[in-house]
Structure formats: structure tokens, C-alpha cells
Amino acid sequence: YLNAGNEKLIEEVGSANLFILKDNVLKxxxxxxxxxxxxxxxxxxxxAKEKMDIEVQETDVLLDEVYSADEVFCTGTAVVITPVxxxxxxxxxxxxxxxxxxKITHELRSLLVGIQREECEDxxxxxxxxD
Structure with a gap:
């Protein structure tokens, strides 16, 4: 979904949160x-910050940035981490x-699911x- 006030900014994908990776910066x-x-x-x-030492930015994300990203994925309870x-x-x-x-999407998904399933140290x- 695009921002109602600025249709060049993307906010969400359906009922999932959006992430883009470009030059090892996760936005x-x-x-x-x-x-x-x-x-x-x-x-x-x-x-991403604490386990993978990836720079994370919570910021406005332009639609053009999504088109040129190295990786794009969505997150949510049902989709966990799903690549676009x-x-x-x-x-x-x-x-x-x-x-x-x-690669980063896969590593993040494996780490999160591994913790959830107690296959990785929490x-x-x-x-x-x-109880």
C-alpha cells in the first residue's frame, strides 16, 4: 500500500510489513x-542489528527503492519472512x-524460525x- 499523502512512498504489503535490502542496509x-x-x-x-550486524533504517521507503533493491521481503505472523x-x-x-x-532474507528467516522451533539458541x- 502506498502512503495516502505521497504515492511515491510505500508503507505495507497487504497485511504484512515490507523490508528492502540495498548495499547491506535493511530498510x-x-x-x-x-x-x-x-x-x-x-x-x-x-x-538484523544484533545477530547479523546489518545496518537497519526505519525510514520513508520510496517505491523506486523497492524496484532497485537487492532483496525485498515481507514479514508477518502468518507469512513469517516471505521473499518478494x-x-x-x-x-x-x-x-x-x-x-x-x-541470502540475507534466507539467513534472517532461518534464524527466526530456528529460535521459534528451539533449533537455535535463544x-x-x-x-x-x-505451564
Whole structure:
């Protein structure tokens, strides 16, 4: 979904949060009241910064940046981390990373799912036993 006041800014994808990776900088639209503050979004931001030493920016994301990104993915409870391989618009079709899951997207997804399934050490203390 584009920003209602500036249609050059992208905010969300369906009911999922959007991330783009360009030159090892991970960007996601900043929370400004119109974007879902997702738990998975927050988890990805934390993992990227603290576990993968990737620069993270919560900022305005231009649609043109999405078209030229090295990797694009969406996050959400249902989709976890899902790559975007192609974007089709009235301006044409844009393939991202040859339509494949990018290296960083794959690493983030593996790390998050590994923690959720207790296959990776949870050094962030996210998991709590339920009685």
C-alpha cells in the first residue's frame, strides 16, 4: 500500500510489513500511525542489528527503492519472512534477485524460525515456558 499523502512512498504489503535490502542496509517503513507495528517486524529488526550486524533504517521507503533493491521481503505472523520475487505495476514488471530468495532474507528467516522451533539458541530470551 502506498502512503495516502505521497504515492511515491510505500508503507505495507497487504497485511504484512515490507523490508528492502540495498548495499547491506535493511530498510523498512517507519511507524507513523498507519503501519502495523508487527511482532515479526520487530523481531527481524532485532535479529538484523544484533545477530547479523546489518545496518537497519526505519525510514520513508520510496517505491523506486523497492524496484532497485537487492532483496525485498515481507514479514508477518502468518507469512513469517516471505521473499518478494517480482513486482508488477502500471510501469512494468520488476524482478528482484532473479525471483529467488536472497541470502540475507534466507539467513534472517532461518534464524527466526530456528529460535521459534528451539533449533537455535535463544540468546534474546524470547521463548518462555508455558505451564
Amino acid at each position: 523498512t517503513p517507519r511507524l507513523a500511525g498507519s503501519i502495523l507495528p508487527g511482532v515479526t517486524r520487530d523481531s527481524v529488526l532485532t535479529l 520475487g517480482k513486482i508488477t505495476s502500471e510501469n512494468g514488471e520488476y524482478r528482484i534477485n532473479d525471483g529467488k530468495m536472497g 540468546t534474546l530470551n524470547w521463548l518462555h515456558p508455558v
